[in-house]
Amino acid sequence: MARVRGFHGLRGTMRLESLTDRAEKRFAVGKSLFVEGSDAPLTVVESGPDSLGWRVRFAEVTDRTAAEGLRDAYLEAVVAPGEELPRGEFYWHQVVGASVADVDGSVLGEVVDIYRAGGADVMVVSGPAGELDVPLVRSVVQVFAPARGEIVVDGEALGLRGNDEPEGGAEPEPKPEAGA
Numbered sequence: 001m002a003r004v005r006g007f008h009g010l011r012g013t014m015r016l017e018s019l020t021d022r023a024e025k026r027f028a029v030g031k032s033l034f035v036e037g038s039d040a041p042l043t044v045v046e047s048g049p050d051s052l053g054w055r056v057r058f059a060e061v062t063d064r065t066a067a068e069g070l071r072d073a074y075l076e077a078v079v080a081p082g083e084e085l086p087r088g089e090f091y092w093h094q095v096v097g098a099s100v101a102d103v104d105g106s107v108l109g110e111v112v113d114i115y116r117a118g119g120a121d122v123m124v125v126s127g128p129a130g131e132l133d134v135p136l137v138r139s140v141v142q143v144f145a146p147a148r149g150e151i152v153v154d155g156e157a158l159g160l161r162g163n164d165e166p167e168g169g170a171e172p173e174p175k176p177e178a179g180a
Contacts, residue, residue, distance in 0.1 A: 001026045001033060002075045005053065007068060012061040013046070014070065016054045019092075019116055026077055027054050036074040090146050092121075098146040100125045100134065102155035108132060111151070123151075134158065 002016040020026050026033070032041035042058040049055075061067050085091065092114045100108045100123070109127020114136075116122070121136040134140060134153055143152035155161050 001077045002054070002056075004067075004070045004073045004075065006071075007064055008055050010064050011057060012063050012067040013055050013057040014061070014067050015050065015052055016056050016075070017116070018053050019074075023049070023054060027056050031077070033058075033075040033077050035070065036076055042075070095123065095146040095151075098149045098151050100127070100151045100153060102160065103142055103152055104155060104161070106155070108134075108153070108155070108160075111146075132158070 001020045002018050004014050005017045006015040007013065008015055016027070018027075025031075027044055027047040029044050029047060031044045033044070034041060040060070042060050044056055045059045046057040047054060061070070079091065095114060096111050098111050100111060102108055107127060108129070109125045109132070111123045112126045112131075113124040114121055115124070117135070123134045123136060125132045125134050136144070140153050140157045141151065142154055143150060145151070
């Protein structure tokens with residue numbers, strides 16, 4: 001839902017980078033968030049948007065020192081019944097593990113992580129050629145079906161093909177000038 005990016009004041013208020021489209025609901029007073037991999041809840045007691053994201057204070061984080069221990073931590077929420085996303089939308093954890101292929105049929109790997117860069121989400125795909133950052137934008141992603149474990153991307157748009165350099169990396173032979 002969010003990543004802890006900084007702090008505000010001495011009472012443990014944190015500055016969060018929102019990773020959700022539903023920040024008003026997720027950061028509402030009384031809601032619980034969890035540090036990634038933890039079962040201990042953090043209960044929102046104060047929140048509001050600011051110029052960099054959200055300022056949130058949790059009941060369990062009472063001072064700046066405690067807040068500083070959470071720098072760069074990812075915060076998660078439990079999705080309750082009735083909070084499912086509309087058709088065609090997915091939580092990041094539902095996309096991680098999906099297979100990614102090029103439109104030419106070659107397997108690029110599987111999604112191992114997702115992060116937000118600017119206004120777009122970016123999938124980290126790990127496969128035979130190493131790690132590849134794939135922006136989740138229409139010009140690149142041709143099929144997005146993580147529910148069935150399938151994502152197809154345009155490798156040419158990612159610069160994976162279409163290199164005009166001659167085989168072997170040799171320079172092309174110069175063409176004779178007209179009239180020579």
